[in-house]
Amino acid sequence: xxxxxxxxxxxxxxxxxxxxxxxxxxxxxxxxxxxxxxxxxxxxxxxxxxxxxxxxxxxxxxxxxxxxxxxxxxxxxxxxxxxxxxxxxxxxxxxxxxxxxxxxxxxxxxxxxxxxxxxxxxxxxxxxxxxxxxxxxxxxxxxxxxxxxxxxxxxxxxxxxxxxxxxxxxxxxxxxxxxxxxxxxxxxxxxxxxxxxxxxxxxxxxxxxxxxxxxxxxxxxxxxxxxxxxxxxxxxxxxxxxxxxxxxxxxxxxxxxxxxxxxxxxxxxxxxxxxxxxxxxxxxxxxxxxxxxxxxxxxxxxxxxxxxxxxxxxxxxxxxxxxxxxxxxxxxxxxxxxxxxxx
Amino acid sequence: xxxxxxxxxxxxxxxxxxxxxxxxxxxxxxxxxxxxxxxxxxxxxxxxxxxxxxxxxxxxxxxxxxxxxxxxxxxxxxxxxxxxxxxxxxxxxxxxxxxxxxxxxxxxxxxxxxxxxxxxxxxxxxxxxxxxxxxxxxxxxxxxxxxxxxxxxxxxxxxxxxxxxxxxxxxxxxxxxxxxxxxxxxxxxxxxxxxxxxxxxxxxxxxxxxxxxxxxxxxxxxxxxxxxxxxxxxxxxxxxxxxxxxxxxxxxxxxxxxxxxxxxxxxxxxxxxxxxxxxxxxxxxxxxxxxxxxxxxxxxxxxxxxxxxxxxxxxxxxxxxxxxxxxxxxxxxxxxxxxxxxx
Numbered sequence: 001x002x003x004x005x006x007x008x009x010x011x012x013x014x015x016x017x018x019x020x021x022x023x024x025x026x027x028x029x030x031x032x033x034x035x036x037x038x039x040x041x042x043x044x045x046x047x048x049x050x051x052x053x054x055x056x057x058x059x060x061x062x063x064x065x066x067x068x069x070x071x072x073x074x075x076x077x078x079x080x081x082x083x084x085x086x087x088x089x090x091x092x093x094x095x096x097x098x099x100x101x102x103x104x105x106x107x108x109x110x111x112x113x114x115x116x117x118x119x120x121x122x123x124x125x126x127x128x129x130x131x132x133x134x135x136x137x138x139x140x141x142x143x144x145x146x147x148x149x150x151x152x153x154x155x156x157x158x159x160x161x162x163x164x165x166x167x168x169x170x171x172x173x174x175x176x177x178x179x180x181x182x183x184x185x186x187x188x189x190x191x192x193x194x195x196x197x198x199x200x201x202x203x204x205x206x207x208x209x210x211x212x213x214x215x216x217x218x219x220x221x222x223x224x225x226x227x228x229x230x231x232x233x234x235x236x237x238x239x240x241x242x243x244x245x246x247x248x249x250x251x252x253x254x255x256x257x258x259x260x261x262x263x264x265x266x267x268x269x270x271x272x273x274x275x276x277x278x279x280x281x282x283x284x285x286x287x288x289x290x291x292x293x294x295x296x297x298x299x300x301x302x303x304x305x306x307x308x309x310x311x312x313x314x315x316x317x318x319x320x321x322x323x324x325x326x327x328x329x330x331x332x333x334x335x336x337x338x339x340x341x342x343x
Numbered sequence: 344x345x346x347x348x349x350x351x352x353x354x355x356x357x358x359x360x361x362x363x364x365x366x367x368x369x370x371x372x373x374x375x376x377x378x379x380x381x382x383x384x385x386x387x388x389x390x391x392x393x394x395x396x397x398x399x400x401x402x403x404x405x406x407x408x409x410x411x412x413x414x415x416x417x418x419x420x421x422x423x424x425x426x427x428x429x430x431x432x433x434x435x436x437x438x439x440x441x442x443x444x445x446x447x448x449x450x451x452x453x454x455x456x457x458x459x460x461x462x463x464x465x466x467x468x469x470x471x472x473x474x475x476x477x478x479x480x481x482x483x484x485x486x487x488x489x490x491x492x493x494x495x496x497x498x499x500x501x502x503x504x505x506x507x508x509x510x511x512x513x514x515x516x517x518x519x520x521x522x523x524x525x526x527x528x529x530x531x532x533x534x535x536x537x538x539x540x541x542x543x544x545x546x547x548x549x550x551x552x553x554x555x556x557x558x559x560x561x562x563x564x565x566x567x568x569x570x571x572x573x574x575x576x577x578x579x580x581x582x583x584x585x586x587x588x589x590x591x592x593x594x595x596x597x598x599x600x601x602x603x604x605x606x607x608x609x610x611x612x613x614x615x616x617x618x619x620x621x622x623x624x625x626x627x628x629x630x631x632x633x634x635x636x637x638x639x640x641x642x643x644x645x646x647x648x649x650x651x652x653x654x655x656x657x658x659x660x661x662x663x664x665x666x667x668x669x670x671x672x673x674x675x676x677x678x679x680x681x682x683x684x685x686x
Contacts, residue, residue, distance in 0.1 A: 252618045267610030275595045275626035283618030
């Protein structure tokens with residue numbers, strides 16, 4: 001084991017608020033000596049970082065569901081790591097943990113930040129490190145509670161999910177299948193669409209990059225749409241709105257098509273379909289369900305174990321690749337949950 | 344009494360589907376002899392017609408919550424009238440009734456159309472004919488169920504309602520006050536705003552025609568907005584979205600600012616505020632609550648009687664004035680529920 005006291009912690013910090021897609025100059029690479037924990041604190045060595053569409057929002061100024069990352073701060077990121085020093089009774093050296101580690105090789109979590117960082121031990125017998133960032137992590141929790149609490153699926157209903165091959169999408173679609181729904185995905189490119197249908201068992205998947213989403217929905221949702229789980233916003237949201245059923249639920253989870261706009265967000269011009277169909281559009285933020293994560297993890301770990309649920313992660317090596325890798329989310333190049341392996 | 348057999352029924356029919364604001368040439372004036380009811384039918388002489396923003400939607404081609412009015416058909420309208428001939432045991436000559444009468448002086452309702460037309464007797468001791476088209480009629484029912492079922496007000500919450508001096512708006516605001524909410528209206532012009540505050544008891548009313556709705560909301564909703572009852576759509580909806588609270592409910596009742604667009608509807612570009620605030624936007628169509636109208640009428644008749652609720656109708660005389668009077672809704676010239684007195 002290396003001597004921590006002489007180890008350097010490499011970090012990536014937000015240098016500027018991006019306009020449009022983040023550029024290299026929006027980041028700064030810094031380093032500092034690793035600091036050891038004081039009483040009640042824990043030092044974690046990052047092994048895997050979660051790259052998520054929500055990160056783009058955290059980089060903007062202004063009020064949102066959490067404060068923005070400050071200029072000069074280490075970029076916020078959820079991650080998996082290993083405890084390398086601990087003065088906290090619940091964490092021992094060698095424990096695998098999940099927490100808000102930030103884009104850095106080491107994260108020192110003082111006693112009073114343990115809860116805020118969401119530091120918890122993970123059990124790698126239940127799922128791999130990357131699954132703990134996917135189905136068993138934030139995206140999985142988002143999909144689970146967004147679907148179950150806001151979407152409220154009933155057997156026999158039709159669910160459409162965009163970003164179907166992404167982290168949230170794969171959870172939502174598979175879970176909705178287990179709950180007895182007809183499930184139609186929307187994804188970019190034939191590989192993702194094939195995987196979603198053949199491997200995950202969706203009833204169909206519409207390739208928005210080739211052909212018409214409108215025609216695809218017409219073909220694959222002959223009884224209309226009861227639940228739409230939206231990760232993308234923009235034109236696709238508007239198209240889905242034309243085909244919803246009475247009392248449909250639209251779960252607003254994200255709008256990745258709009259995050260790098262330099263013009264205003266495209267509002268859903270067909271929103272009056274909510275009126276005509278007595279339908280509902282509702283936002284979800286996963287943190288609201290923190291006290292119930294355990295229930296969702298237990299249920300989905302069971303599905304992973306018995307094979308009813310699969311997961312796919314797109315793992316890229318090397319923390320220095322963070323800026324370029326993040327962009328894969330916005331051009332749709334990631335295939336599955338995007339994870340950066342560190343160290 | 345005139346001899347019905349020789350009486351002429353004057354009617355206004357939809358001649359063409361309007362592009363933008365309805366023009367004179369979109370209407371045709373026709374007449375035909377009054378026909379007497381067959382077994383089980385009723386003949387009603389129209390006394391008052393309800394003019395509503397929803398009428399503009401009924402004039403458009405295409406799927407909505409009810410079929411469009413066909414070209415050449417008598418324009419659909421709710422109304423109050425008097426039974427002048429009856430072969431139905433539940434209706435006697437002289438009864439005051441409410442029904443979908445259409446823009447015509449007489450409406451013959453055959454036995455098999457009684458239910459579909461919504462033919463019911465009204466009790467003018469409970470409310471005047473015009474109140475039966477306002478607080479005790481469709482707008483009142485819309486406001487009642489939209490607020491109570493979708494808005495779900497809790498004492499101490501802040502409600503904002505647009506079209507505050509209109510038929511639905513006056514019901515919603517007064518009812519929300521009775522339920523213990525802080526109520527802020529949005530209306531056009533100082534007279535309406537003054538009336539809403541001084542006569543109806545709203546806490547404040549923002550004049551969207553003079554000054555900034557954004558500043559008004561900031562001033563009058565210091566604790567944010569928990570419920571927004573939207574009758575107008577467009578810029579006002581977008582502005583309200585910037586000031587909603589966590590778990591806010593937005594009731595989509597209408598979007599009068601958009602009904603005469605010749606360009607696409609303006610979608611709410613701030614809809615991602617639903618995500619940030621875990622808020623909900625939901626449509627309401629009054630017909631879904633038909634089996635509970637009686638409950639709402641009973642409750643609101645009580646408020647009218649004890650003075651806790653007032654109503655204001657804007658009554659215009661003469662059926663021939665229908666085309667011009669309808670336009671008052673769209674330029675905001677009506678002050679209170681717009682009613683056409685016929686005959």
